[in-house]
Amino acid sequence: ILFAMVVYNFYGATKMATQNKLWAGMAKETAHQIGTPLSSLIGWLEIMKADNVDETTVTEIEKDINRLLTITDRFSKIGSEPVLEKRDIIDETLKTFEYLKSRSSKQVEFIFKAPDHAVPVMLNPELHSWTVENLVKNAIDAMKGKGRLEVTIGEKDKFVRINVSDTGKGIPKSQFTKVFEPGFTTKKRGWGLGLSLTRRIVEEYHKGRIKVLASEVGKGTTMQASYRKV
Structure with missing residues (x-):
């Protein structure tokens, strides 16, 4: 019985470690995929500023882009030790x-x-x-x-x-x-x-x-x- 419990616990721990590794990999890949169109959006935002598009519109778009940058940063941190x-x-x-x-x-x-x-x-x-x-x-x-x-x-x-x-x-x-x-x-x-x-x-x-x-x-x-x- 003891041996069975050890095997069961080991299997559970191994499965959890594999799931965590998979989750971390998916999170980092998501951050990478978001990064490409996000860089393009930042470029278009700068063009809008240069073309003197309505300041309120530009400000709100900039807030959302900054939010996307934050989300990308979050996903990239999954699986890593965060800095407090x-x-x-x-x-x-x-x-x-x-x-x-x-x-x-x-x-x-x-x-x-x-x-x-x-x-x-x-x-x-x-x-x-x-x-x-x-x-x-x-x-x-x-x-x-x-x-x-x-x-x-x-x-x-x-x-x-x-x-x-x-x-x-x-x-x-x-x-x-x-x-x-x-x-x-x-x-x-x-x-x-x-x-x-x-x-x-x-x-x-x-x-x-x-x-x-x-x-x-x-x-x-x-x-x-x-x-x-x-």
Whole structure:
């Protein structure tokens, strides 16, 4: 029996390592494929600036191109050890929050609450932005593009906590841990990788914790990510 358990665990670990390697390879290839048309878009943007195209239009296009550059950078980091920097988690979270707010349905009420002082945390800015984006987009999807979304940042002892709350369909208590498993999804479209990747970013890369803090079917959900302050 002991031998069988050792073989089973070894097989499971080997399979997981292979899956991680495959995922990292796919992510890096995606970053490479996006890079070519993105370089072309940057060139066209410079031409638009030279031709004095409406400044507001150029600015908004530039924001989206910069966002694509961020996404490409994220994918290129998968499978590599991320570099953590001392950053204000409020400022880093707000940047992504404001971008998503400007690109989302006007039927979603966006609310952001945080202390009025900097809260330093060791972060990888690009990967933290990915975390915030995944949590906010999941909340919007749960509300089907209409409702109230609130991001609240609070401190307790040596930790800072980011709560993302929505007024969506909610999650049954039996699925509180399952939602973080690779492949788990309740959507008609999607691979069920968003929250799995988010947990990896928060817990493995940033040594934090993420969980479903509270949820009630038909009323909404609050997700919580916790980090140690520096």
